[in-house]
Structure formats: structure tokens, C-alpha cells
């Protein structure tokens with residue numbers, strides 16, 4: 136097993152600073168004691184600042200999928216209709232989760248590499264007239280496409296009396312989503328992306344409309360029962376045993392983020408993504424996403440002809456120490472995905488671009504295997 140630390144340029148998990156890694160070595164403490172209460176209250180305060188909300192926030196010991204499932208199980212009741220733009224793997228999964236909860240998913244689809252237009256979304260909402268919620272994946276990590284209309288889509292959902300739930304798992308921190316200003320009812324993110332903490336926690340904002348709804352209609356889930364998290368959160372506790380080392384790490388990663396400043400972090404993601412897109416294009420990799428919807432946090436690009444995906448990525452990790460991801464579904468084998476998240480900086484970008492260019496020229500110039508027949 137190779138345990139050496141490589142440069143992790145995945146679309147999450149991403150590189151974690153030494154400071155955050157060290158924080159995980161804090162003592163195991165009583166999660167019903169004062170030390171944990173102090174830690175968790177601090178985490179909730181910092182999470183509020185990160186989501187730009189005065190409202191409620193929750194941190195689940197779960198990966199991002201748990202956060203999405205929590206949103207669905209708390210909002211959807213059997214028979215409820217949800218409007219869902221579907222433009223890749225994660226938005227597709229979200230729609231399936233709504234159906235699993237007994238809801239009806241009305242899909243607004245668009246071809247891979249694009250996002251449904253705001254006009255298509257508006258038309259779907261108008262056709263539906265009333266529905267329970269809009270579930271929007273802001274950044275489709277499978278294709279490197281960001282839907283550029285969180286604020287407008289939220290406003291449109293509200294015009295139909297619906298809630299707006301945003302999966303910002305691979306984007307919040309690389310993008311700002313000012314939850315209160317835009318009126319987003321629920322926003323979900325994961326610890327392992329732009330926050331640059333280790334994987335294992337899902338963070339969520341919960342607006343007043345959702346809290347009022349849950350008061351009248353308790354959800355049918357135990358682990359993800361939001362009212363219980365809010366009740367315990369008010370005392371600085373979680374209802375169930377928290378993954379303590381991850382909470383230490385999240386606290387430190389949020390300290391780092393707030394010291395840098397959210398605006399600067401977002402700007403850094405902007406700048407680094409420009410360098411990545413430019414450098415990859417120079418190396419002969421064509422972006423999957425149309426320019427207007429290109430993600431700043433996940434850069435998905437087609438390989439030049441003649442590159443074998445799995446072998447290329449393995450050699451890149453082994454020989455250059457740089458880890459990138461492959462494509463999903465229709466893009467498997469054709470596309471690589473490079474994360475531009477969290478600690479991303481000029482030296483990581485340059486190291487990645489050099490590694491990819493060198494690997495490409497050696498794999499394209501490598502002698503082809505001789506056909507034995």
C-alpha cells in the first residue's frame with residue numbers, strides 16, 4: 136500500500152493543510168461535556184459565517200450524500216413534486232433520492248457539458264405551477280458544469296411557493312452563495328471540497344421556511360432528523376456521537392478559511408481556475424463544459440486522441456505524484472477531471488500542468504504495443 140502524500144488534485148477530497156491534519160490529534164473528549172460544547176458552538180458560528188446566514192446550520196457526521204439525503208428526507212413527503220435540473224451524475228442521483236423518498240421528480244434535462252437554461256427551468260416551473268421544492272445541484276462535479284443561476288432559480292421557486300434547496304457540495308467556498316441575501320432555503324456542502332478539511336462531514340444551512348414546515352410536519356428519518364439537530368445544536372451538542380477528530384479538523388479548516396476571508400478564497404479559486412483551463416488547453420485538453428457554464432472548482436477536459444485514461448492517471452500518480460480523477464458515465468475513459476479546490480494555489484497548478492504535459496508527451500510518444508498476430 137502506497138501511503139506517500141501525493142498532490143491531490145481530485146474534485147474532492149482535496150489537499151488538507153498540516154495545521155488541519157494536526158488538529159485531528161486532539162484528545163477524545165466527552166461529546167456531552169463543556170469542551171465539546173465550546174468546540175461545536177464555535178463550529179456552528181463559523182459555519183454560519185461561511186454560508187452568510189444568521190439562520191440555523193447543521194453539521195452531520197456523513198459524507199455529502201448524507202447531507203443531500205437529509206435535505207430530501209426533511210423536505211419531501213410522499214406525493215410531493217420537486218423540480219430538478221438534471222445534467223450529470225450528481226443531479227441524477229438527487230432526482231433518484233427524491234423518488235426514493237416517495238416524491239415525484241420533474242426533470243429539466245440538458246446534454247452533458249451544458250446546464251439546463253434558466254428559460255427551460257422557468258418553463259418547467261410554469262408548467263408545474265405549484266410544487267414543493269426546487270433541488271438544484273449548483274456545480275455538477277461529474278461534468279465540470281456550474282449552473283450560473285442559483286439566485287434567480289431560488290427567486291423563481293419562491294414565486295411558485297416552493298422551497299429552494301441547493302447542493303453546493305463541490306462549490307461553496309470556491310463560489311460564494313450568500314444564503315440569506317439570496318433567500319436559499321437549504322444549502323449543502325461537504326467538508327472535503329472547498330473548505331479543505333478531510334472527508335466525512337456534511338454542512339447545511341436551514342432557512343426559516345424549512346424550520347416552520349418541519350414544526351408542522353416532522354420528517355420520517357431518525358439519523359437526519361433536522362429538528363433534533365437544531366434542538367441539540369442550541370446546547371452545543373449533536374444528537375448522535377460526532378466524529379470528533381473531524382470536528383476538530385473542520386474547526387481549524389474554518390479558522391483558515393475565515394482568516395483568509397471568504398471573498399479572497401473565492402477570488403483565489405477564480406484565478407487558479409483560469410490558469411488551469413489555459414494550461415490544460417495548451418497541453419491539448421479540450422474542456423467538456425461550454426464556456427458560459429464552466430466550473431471554477433472542477434475542470435473536466437477531453438484527452439487528446441491516443442491517451443488511455445486509467446493508465447495515464449496511474450502513471451501520473453506514480454511517476455509525478457499528482458492525482459487526478461477520470462470521467463463518469465458517458466465520459467468514462469474520455470475525460471479527466473482536475474479539482475481546483477480548497478488549498479489550490481499557483482504552485483499546485485503549475486506542478487499539475489507540468490506533470491500532465493510531460494506525461495502526455497511521454498504517453499503519446501511511447502512505442503505502441505506490437506500486435507502479436
Ligand SMILES: Cc1ncc(COP(=O)(O)O)c(C=O)c1O
Nearest residue numbers: 198199200225274276304305325
Ligand atoms: C455535487 C455533488 N453532490 C453530491 C456529492 C456526494 O458527496 P459525497 O461523495 O461526499 O457523498 C458530490 C461528491 O462529489 C458532489 O460533487
